Amino acid sequence: MVKEKVLVIGASGQIGVELTLALRKIYGNNNVVASDLREENELLKGSGPYVSLDVMNKEMLHVQVIRQNITQIYLLAAILSATGEKNPNLAWHLNMQGLLNVLDIAREEKLHKVYWPSSIAVFGPTSPKQDCPQRTVIEPSTVYGISKYAGEFWCNYFFERYGVDVRSIRYPGLISYKSAPGGGTTDYAIEIFHEALEDRRYKCFLKEDTYLPMMYMPDAIRATIELMEAPAAKLTVRTAYNVAALSFSPKEISGEIQKHMPDFAISYEPDYRQNIANSWPASIDDSVARADWGWKPEYDLSRMTADMLENLKG
Ligand code: NAD
Numbered sequence: 001m002v003k004e005k006v007l008v009i010g011a012s013g014q015i016g017v018e019l020t021l022a023l024r025k026i027y028g029n030n031n032v033v034a035s036d037l038r039e040e041n042e043l044l045k046g047s048g049p050y051v052s053l054d055v056m057n058k059e060m061l062h063v064q065v066i067r068q069n070i071t072q073i074y075l076l077a078a079i080l081s082a083t084g085e086k087n088p089n090l091a092w093h094l095n096m097q098g099l100l101n102v103l104d105i106a107r108e109e110k111l112h113k114v115y116w117p118s119s120i121a122v123f124g125p126t127s128p129k130q131d132c133p134q135r136t137v138i139e140p141s142t143v144y145g146i147s148k149y150a151g152e153f154w155c156n157y158f159f160e161r162y163g164v165d166v167r168s169i170r171y172p173g174l175i176s177y178k179s180a181p182g183g184g185t186t187d188y189a190i191e192i193f194h195e196a197l198e199d200r201r202y203k204c205f206l207k208e209d210t211y212l213p214m215m216y217m218p219d220a221i222r223a224t225i226e227l228m229e230a231p232a233a234k235l236t237v238r239t240a241y242n243v244a245a246l247s248f249s250p251k252e253i254s255g256e257i258q259k260h261m262p263d264f265a266i267s268y269e270p271d272y273r274q275n276i277a278n279s280w281p282a283s284i285d286d287s288v289a290r291a292d293w294g295w296k297p298e299y300d301l302s303r304m305t306a307d308m309l310e311n312l313k314g
């Protein structure tokens with residue numbers, strides 16, 4: 001078996017912490033190097049190597065890849081939808097140049113594989129609202145969505161032109177309890193659990209009937225690993241795969257929380273994030289991922305809610 005050495009960039013973020021820990025179980029603690037611009041997340045401390053790294057500094061990134069004998073990169077550093085609308089230039093710059101730096105180094109160093117996540121934010125107001133298909137009208141209206149869509153085509157380009165084995169998933173909104181979310185429109189579905197347990201009430205920044213595609217983190221981590229382990233010959237999509245698990249509204253998730261906490265109350269005060277949410281589909285068709293590499297979610301809304309509450313209660 002080929003010995004793999006993995007570099008996770010953005011390892012202290014919402015996905016990075018859990019993905020790094022999962023990869024360390026597969027490849028061994030010392031074979032997964034966590035890296036981030038910010039300090040090492042508490043949950044990672046003592047579980048394996050950590051380096052401070054800015055993905056925008058291509059030279060330093062290249063040095064680390066060579067010095068550490070890296071064979072795979074998982075690039076998670078990005079600015080998400082809500083923060084991106086506040087600083088479009090920064091979002092475009094980081095989301096694009098960070099990816100290009102990694103793809104260039106992957107080509108030069110002949111890395112075995114690269115993982116880079118896309119998002120349901122590639123879809124825009126003209127995409128189908130229900131069961132949005134893999135291939136459809138894609139006209140994103142946020143800078144985040146534009147950067148993800150352009151990124152998908154850079155991945156496809158590096159695969160077709162240089163043979164870089166880069167793989168990608170269009171994650172829906174991800175819900176987790178281990179590390180905090182990083183400035184997305186779907187973050188309400190995490191905040192609601194924290195506020196429910198602290199205050200028994202939550203003021204939601206989206207309207208009660210805003211349906212969005214969502215997924216519980218254990219499913220997202222499993223999807224990522226299953227895609228990365230799938231035989232290359234099975235993959236028919238080299239932009240990014242649609243994956244689906246849940247679709248719910250703020251009203252529905254609050255109803256689910258009320259089954260555990262009958263005195264929980266939700267109110268609504270939509271802000272600028274409502275426009276972002278309105279531009280995205282309510283649900284996703286993931287039949288291509290299911291056919292190509294056997295994707296299937298495990299968590300429904302009720303199982304996820306029970307698990308979130310149990311873990312956050314501590
Ligand atoms: P996050 O904001 O929680 O984590 C990103 C991490 O990248 C942070 O720890 C940050 O410090 C780090 N970072 C930022 N700039 C950096 C730089 N220049 N160099 C090195 N590290 C830097 O984000 P996340 O939710 O973990 O998302 C990870 C990826 O998944 C992103 O590409 C995001 O677009 C994508 N995604 C996330 C979701 C979601 O719901 N969380 C949904 C769809 C797609």
Ligand code: SER
Pocket residue numbers: 080081082118119120121144171172173174183184185186187
């Ligand atoms: N959860 C992400 C966001 O809201 C979707 O990519 O930005």
